[in-house]
Amino acid sequence: MLETRIAEELACIRQAGLERSIMDLHFVNPVQARDQAGKTYLVLASNNYLGLTHAREVIESARAAVFKFGTGSSGSRLTTGGTFAAGELEKRLADFKHSESALVFNTGYMTNLGVLYGLLKPGDVVFSDELNHASIIDGCRISRCRVVVYKHNDMKDLRRLLETEKVIGQRFIVTDGVFSMDGDIADLPALAVLKKRFDAYLIVDDAHGVGVIGSDGSGTAAHYDMPGIIDLQVGTLSKALAAEGGYVTGKKIFIDYLINKSRPFIFSTALAPATLAAANAALRLLQTQPQKYLGSLWANTKLMRRLLKDGGLQVVEGTTPIIPVLIGEAELTMRFADKLRGKGILVSGIRPPTVPQGESRLRITVTAAHSEEQLRQAAQIITALWQELRQDEKKEG
Known part of the structure; x- marks a missing residue:
């Protein structure tokens, strides 16, 4: 039966750590969103590069x-x-x-x-x-x-x-x-x-x-x-x-x-x-007003890339506000993203088939609407959590 075939495929997806689900969000401004439980997140995962959705x-x-x-x-x-x-x-x-x-x-x-x-x-x-x-x-x-x-x-x-x-x-x-x-x-x-x-x-x-x-x-x-x-x-x-x-x-x-x-x-x-x-x-x-919006975006991009690299994360080189942080394994990547969500930061965990096996990553995006304070605080949390995860991996290994 079709239901049996689908159930088996879904079970395989879950076992591989590749299951996807929808998270409903309400954006209260270009960089912050609230979930159905009322929790507010700093969003570092949107493509609203210039923050114009709320202009x-x-x-x-x-x-x-x-x-x-x-x-x-x-x-x-x-x-x-x-x-x-x-x-x-x-x-x-x-x-x-x-x-x-x-x-x-x-x-x-x-x-x-x-x-x-x-x-x-x-x-x-x-x-x-x-x-x-x-x-x-x-x-x-x-x-x-x-x-x-x-x-x-x-x-x-x-x-x-x-x-x-x-x-x-x-x-x-x-x-x-x-x-x-x-x-x-x-x-x-x-x-x-x-x-x-x-x-x-x-x-x-x-x-x-x-x-x-x-x-x-x-x-x-x-x-x-x-x-x-x-x-x-x-x-x-x-x-x-x-x-x-x-x-x-x-x-x-x-x-x-x-x-x-x-x-x-x-x-x-x-x-x-x-x-x-x-x-x-x-x-x-x-x-x-190109310089108003582009100037802010470029400055925020440069700042966030530097902060993450200084924090010891493996940031793919580049100049755009799409900032890939290579993690490797899909399970660890999604665990990282979930823990960040628990701390009020939304980033995208990207895994196969979107990227090749072994190249799972956090896809962090910044916008012109993020403040310097928001980015510095987020980078500090991301860096500290990464150090915790690495220590846990060493203990388990």
Whole structure:
């Protein structure tokens, strides 16, 4: 029976220490959340990089949209769900990303599925970084083209594969801009050389890049000062832009084609007016006050990385606010995260299959909204608890 099979699989998941569960939270501000029992936590696990979810301008824009346009969109963008707010946001996103056009999707995950499934055809070959996000992996799988995986950020390996793989149709290179688990940044200068050398199209998912890197916060291309190099830039509205949804920017001909061919776009109900208004307001704040928000984020990132390293933790090198602390074993990682939760700190414990066996980690993220005092106190607690856990491990060993 199906129930028996599922029960056996769940038992195996629990035995391996890989069981996942949902924790309901109510955010009282950008960096603190309360659970159903009323306990308040300092959150070092969100992607709200600029802390704009609680910005007055963002909240007021969303509230005004609800009163003016109602709570829902009532249909897909191609039927009754088209709103002025979506069109305004797409124009703003295209300008922000130095592209001709843009298209909004319901989630970042659906954006990658919609772009890859919509554009790639049998006969095409997509060269995909081995640490790309699950949405890229799934989009490649359903695209019906051949997928070739290259070693993470290894341009020599990518070049070798581009040279040796036979291609009937088009070549596509797809990569995260900022990788979600390690926080490192794609080697765009080398990718640009390979793209030109092998006449390939380059797709970059900037979900964790926008509002994080680049002098204006627009992501990977701005980080390297290389506008116009990326053919299609995928992004999300649910991280630094404090709302919900995803988008893609690129040449108008690509966007027009996706409007007509991307099934996840065509057959999805459009985002609610309040969501679009919130994203518009958050993007305006980033565009008009980049140094205010980016400066705070970068300073907090630098501080937290230093504090954790000084505390003896194995921090993966990098410059982004995604701070991986390598632990190793899944069970120890989750025990660490659980003990931190008991002390009022929420961090993400990451284990297989999200990361390889033996590379489980705490994924700590900081935001522009964290105070220096909060970060110093959190780092002190994390460091002290790690020393306790190591002593316990030695005793048990």
